[in-house]
Amino acid sequence: MMTIALYITLALVGVAVLLNVYRLVQGPDAPDRILALDTLYINGIALVILLDLVLGTRLYLEVALLMAVMGFVGTVAMAKYLKRGSVIE
Amino acid sequence: MESLPFVAELIISALLVSGGFFSLVGALGLSRLPDFYARLHGPTKATTLGVGSVVIASMMYFTLKTGEVAIAEVLVTLFLFLTAPVSANILAKAAMHQQVKCMKDTRGQPWSQ
Amino acid sequence: MTAARFGFPQPWLSVALFIVWQFLADGVTGASVVMGLILGIVIPQITRQFWPDSPRMQKPWVLVRYLVVVLYDIVVASVTVTILILSPRQPRSAFVSYPLKLEHPLGITILASTISLTPGTVSADVSDDGTLLLIHALDVDDDAELIRSIHQRYEKPLLEMFR
Structure with missing residues (x-):
């Protein structure tokens, strides 16, 4: 049962990633694209955790942690660039 | 995956599927809501909760499988819940600065930056 | 020093x-x-x-109750937003200016983060003098009702803690 649930979840998150990519390509304005990238990295974390479950190891946990940290910094840097025109003042 | 007691499998499966469902809903909101400010709502709530429940499911699975408490995953969830409002806020500010259009029947106005 | x-x-x-x-x-x-x-x-x-000054917090046990309320609201909020996203009708969005009674910067930060994580609202900006909070609500009919519910549910306990 758990294996089936795991693959259903993988499919759902995969579709979510495709929808994010649609918004990333389509997005009329720059903030839309940043928001799409933000959602994309959060879904990427979910995919890494699911990969952990498929392989039955906890090796990739640090990857998920680093993605959470770096993705947040990236989102803030891009939004700050849009607002101010520079990242570090 | 190794088999666990039935109740544990049931809870983990439910958490996994609901996590995937919420991630999908967040992405759906991102792709079909009409303006930027409305699209901001999907990812900050639904996607964060979705990843949170996937992470909790993984934590329960590894705790039951190895018999040792697996708590490092909590940090991922905690960090996402702390950062989601901050990135939503700064994105909203950037959008107001760029004067992104809102829906035509929106009441009130964004402030000028 | x-x-x-x-x-x-x-x-x-x-x-x-x-x-x-x-x-x-x-x-x-x-x-x-x-x-x-x-x-x-x-x-x-x-x-x-x-860290210019250490945050002074009174009654830390109120924080525990507050966190439980917020966690419950996050789950409810996600279900509400889910229903809204899946329904075909157009949401009625609004920008609402929320008059802040809190003065402590950390209190305002916690309130803004809570608003972003809970039912259909994202906090967008704080005015320069720290008296107004701009909120974007995804689907709301009555602005005054929204302001009252936020004050009742979140700002009251925060006012107890940060004074």
Whole structure:
């Protein structure tokens, strides 16, 4: 049962990633694209955790942690660039 | 995956599927809501909760499988819940600065930056 | 500056760092306790310059009740937003200016983050004098009702803590 649930979840998150990519390509304005990238990295974390479950190891946990940290910094840097025109003042 | 007691499998499966469902809903909101400010709502709530429940499911699975408490995953969830409002806020500010259009029947106005 | 060189300038930060290190080390062992203590002492000393004044919090037990309410609301909020996203009708969005009664910066930060995580609202900006909070609501009919419910549910307990 758990294996089936795991693959259903993988499919759902995969579709979510495709929808994010649609918004990333389509997005009329720059903030839309940043928001799409933000959602994309959060879904990427979910995919890494699911990969952990498929392989039955906890090796990739640090990857998920680093993605959470770096993705947040990236989102803030891009939004700050849009607002101010520079990242570090 | 190794088999666990039935109740544990049931809870983990439910958490996994609901996590995937919420991630999908967040992405759906991102792709079909009409303006930027409305699209901001999907990812900050639904996607964060979705990843949170996937992470909790993984934590329960590894705790039951190895018999040792697996708590490092909590940090991922905690960090996402702390950062989601901050990135939503700064994105909203950037959008107001760029004067992104809102829906035509929106009441009130964004402030000028 | 030199008076508290070996003390704990930020006791709550030290506690938080210690607990987070236990989580990161995946369980409490002798090594992780020692390392957590070292980090809890050294990092607040190094970053002393970034924290102008230590946040003063009264009645910390109110915070626990507040966190439970917020966690419950996050789950309810996600279901509400889910229904809204899946329904075909257009949402009625609005920008609402919320008059802040809180004055403590940390209190305002916590309130804004809570608003972003809970039912159909994202906090977008704080006015320069710190008296107004701009909120974007995804689907709302009555602005006054929204302001009243936020005040009742979130700002009241925060006013008790930060004074």
